[in-house]
Amino acid sequence: GAGVSQSPSNKVTEKGKDVELRCDPISGHTALYWYRQRLGQGLEFLIYFQGNSAPDKSGLPSDRFSAERTGESVSTLTIQRTQQEDSAVYLCASSLVEVQKLFFGSGTQLSVL
Amino acid sequence: DQQVKQNSPSLSVQEGRISILNCDYTNSMFDYFLWYKKYPAEGPTFLISISSIKDKNEDGRFTVFLNKSAKHLSLHIVPSQPGDSAVYFCAVLPDSGNTPLVFGKGTRLSVIA
Structure with a gap:
């Protein structure tokens, strides 16, 4: 497809389990971002990949969160030992050159029971 | 500490009237300002932006105003x-x-027919 694709669209998990969220950016976009939106909150930056540079991990809330990106392609966000406060919509975005014009996927709704 | 504040969580406007959405920011060194729009179950989409060297940018029915002295941004529809x-x-x-x-918490606009 032409847009940013995220899977799964919904994920329900039990507290303490690990989850993996996937993002396929727009082909050719060198920058990839993960944000999350908790209920009633704004978009919270998590991590940013730009080309071959070291990722900006400054937004990751704890060491239970990690993300990887394969070249300038797919990215996975992993949350280990999920907690109820991890429940949120996790949004992936990519951009070409103009960092301000991010193209977002539809998100993964994560519910931790 | 929020760098971007949208103090109105919701706004209701009649069809045909003007909608004014407001945003305040804390740092006078910010370089570029943007508005994104989000429908339910979709990712945010870029709407309009303005550089810090301008005070107005118009695109069809959408106009963004920047008041640097007040550190205030508004979107008029x-x-x-x-x-x-x-x-x-x-x-x-x-x-x-x-x-x-860096995103604000968002304002939910309802346009009533």
Whole structure:
């Protein structure tokens, strides 16, 4: 497809389990971002990949969160030992050159029971 | 500490009237300001932006105003249409480098027919 694709669209998990969220950016976009939106909150930056540079991990809330990106392609966000406060919509975005014009996927709704 | 504040969580406007969405920011060094629009179950989409060297940018029914002395940004939609009903996020680009956008909490606009 032409847009940013995220899977799964919904994920329900039990507290303490690990989850993996996937993002396929727009082909050719060198920058990839993960944000999350908790209920009633704004978009919270998590991590940013730009080309071959070291990722900006400054937004990751704890060491239970990690993300990887394969070249300038797919990215996975992993949350280990999920907690109820991890429940949120996790949004992936990519951009070409103009960092301000991010193209977002539809998100993964994560519910931790 | 919120760098971008959208103090109105919701706004209701009649079709055909003007919608005004407001945003305040804390840092006078911010370089670029953007508005994103989000429909339910979709990712945010870029709407309009303005550089810190300008005070107004217009695109069809959408106009963004920047008041640097007041550190205030507003989005005007005129005339408002039912299809404009969505959550609107104000975002800032902290500097001209590859830094992630910082988003506000959003304002839910309802345009009533």
